[in-house]
Amino acid sequence: HPASDASPAPPSDGDGTIPREDARPDPPAGAEADDTAPQSASAAESEGEWPPRGHRRSSLFVFMPSTSRPEPITVLGMDCTVPLLEDALTPPLRRLLDEADVICGPARLLDQVAEPEERRIRRIPLTLPLEPLLDRLGHLRAAGAQVLVLSGGDPLFFGIGSTMARQLGADAVRIVPAPSSLQAACARLALPWHRVICLSLHGREDLGPLNAAVARGAPLCILTDARMTPDVIARHLLDRGVDWFTAHVFERMGAPDERRHALDLARTACARFGPACVLILDPTGTVRRPHLGIDDAELAVEGCFTRKPVRAAALALLGIGPRHVVWDLGAGSGAVALEAAALAHEGRVIAVERDPDRAIGIQENRRRFGAATVEVCLGKAPDCLRDLPEPQRIFIGGGLSGPDGDALLATACARLAPGGRLAANCVLLESLHRCGEALRQRGWPLEILQIQSAEALPLGAGSHLAARNPVFLLAARKPGARETE
Template sequence: MNKQNALAGIAFTARPESVDAELTASVPEPTMPAPAPITVLGLNCGGARGPAALNAEQRVLLEEADVLCGGGELLAAFENTEGLKARPLPLTLPLEPLLNSLNQMRAAGEHVLLLADGDPLFFGIGATLARHLGAAAVRLIPAVSSLQQACARLALPWHQVVCLSLHGRDDPGPLNAAAGKGAPLCILTDARMTPDVLARHLLDRGVDWFTVRIFERMGAPDEALHQLSLDETAHRAFGPACTVLLIPHRPPRQAHLGLDAQELAVEGALITKKPVRAAALSLLRVGPRHVVWDIGSGSGAVALEATVLAHEGRVVAVERSAGRAMSIQENRRRFGAAILDVCLGQAPQCLASLPDPQRVFIGGGLSGGQAEDILEHVCRRLPPGGRLAASCVLLESFCLCRRFLEDLGWPLEIMQIQASEARELAGDRHLTALNPVFLLAAQKPASAGM
């Protein structure tokens, strides 16, 4: 009998799936408990520190901790604590190496307790930890924040307050944008961005509608509360750790669309006429958070009107003449346009230090020898979808700008603005024509090579 016939006479019976499942289930798989999350314990900003200030649940966390991390002052409050087995780990900068070390300790099964001031999610380390390690790796226990403590002392509803931190930050942009909201502001400061520095910065931009409450060394035995005007604040000295509340005592001043020349400081009648401003801004389609450049700003009229539209963003007026730059600064003060920055310099060289724009208006500079360099720099810095509008009075400037943008292959809009203004004549009025102006507008396509 051959092998095939022999096999044909044998009946094979399939093993039931349930048997496989039983065999699989009978083999235990090794399991490891998930590491405990890093616990971030907030300590009240306005209260005592140290073990005596902890409740029963918090004391258990302290006793179970293998690692106690925090700033120098917080760790000092827990020195020589009886029964504390945790080794201290100072919170140092830069944070990333420290966070990696904490995560490795957690993965090795150690219990990590990190001490923080107030609410760890109020400009604190809690958000950084969760972003770096993942929300599941962090347990957050908040306490009363400096904002809540300050508002409670002033009976100020803190849900109405706009909060921002300049602690460890150099950019006052968030403060500039918040200053025009007409709401109370809470600002956390440091040794560089002290309250007097902020007050001088705001007053220089015409922001004078706040009264100031400064909590210095909040919660410490020598805590001090200062109630001052912005001008008084600008002439005082303060320590490195302050919670500042700016409370508006009147509505903020604001620029508006359609500014009259009589409202502005203007040098040599260098102002973009009202109809041209209206058309240019409509072509730019400025959004609330956009960064806007106004190159060859003159009096800053276009830049000022752009602040109305980009009210949560930033507007930069670029001007090569020192006299005209001073006029722009004066106009900024008149309208309290805090988000307007003035850049004194020659384009395109001075543009390199500016933040990348989403919208650019070129009101001057295209009649010089650097016209193509300015256009090249602007077009390169604009993101896909960014928009450019240029105002040209001279035919040569118009032809150069048109040719440059058409060579790039950007969709181009062209219009000519011709308008007349009524003026007094012989006891009546007549219409006087304004100089015609070409406007060119283009949007950077997604496929642009620059």
């Protein structure tokens, strides 16, 4: 349909919108009108012309392909170990390249595409952000063009293939894979890659998946970039007590100047590497993990413990799941955080402590147990809580009896996810009363449990039971939809 004069400026033909060949631009300002001035629609119809000449200047037609089902965009994976495009092309892959009207890919690959003698092809660099680029490729496909996207390795291994299928639809793309960087690196090590856990830190800064994966006792394949280099990753892991890996670093894999390193994590942390590496972490030492029922003697901090029976009851009341975000407020020695990490082994546990010496002790305990998913937040609650991720479980081990106790509890209740659970450790009767009243006023279902235990201690030739101070545990669930695992 012809566009009106108020229509927006026509897009370029690169979006798959093709202007009429007889459309002419408006005359420049001040130009004299010629004798082909616009006629009325009735006059144009009487002369058998449509659209009227006056409308031709602004008319636009979108030509749809002759078939209602255009050919899918081909995403062609290129062997990442072969530096030259020509060397990676088998005859069937060469035909895909020869038949393409539009070729999109990284600049280094586009520069190697020869121009056919009999026709012209359009080269489109692969640039970020991807969304507008993929929209453009989708328009070209809809206009009938044969579109080919070049991708290194397997397009579905942290590649563009999955993004294209998600944005354009699985029926709109055809994936032709090649060996991925994971396969190439494992082949160099004779390492069965079906056992490998694959992660990408290329363009990503979330180290949560890495923290969760290191305790599984399996090899890890990590794709890095200029910021998340292998030495940065090694320092992060060593800081959390993870020291049981041998690092195999492949720099510029497949290039003539490819370099390969095999180092322990301490040496990896002191080295420097290029911006695009494939890192294989192979577990060669004893894997350490936090566990339930940690003995007090195993902890670096003396005092400020939530005793073992209380920890067991509190964790049972919280019902921590594997992917939960857990807050341990007033963490003290971090014992609750460590045992919570044994349960939330794919999530995050944040130990909040305002005393610097105790916070350092929590870091040492994290290192001792290799508890990579435990994070230490040094700060005074509730002020330090505003930037923490939303928790599904909160344990309050201390701070309720202080001057900021009411504000601490109010902030914790506000930040807890709907359906989440909170447990509070109360030693003083006053804290029990204040906390219980605050939760009842909110209408939260409340459980109160008293833990009273005794420990066998030597006495003369035998032993006797020495009673410990009773502890009250309050547990409540925040009304709302229950979270899903």
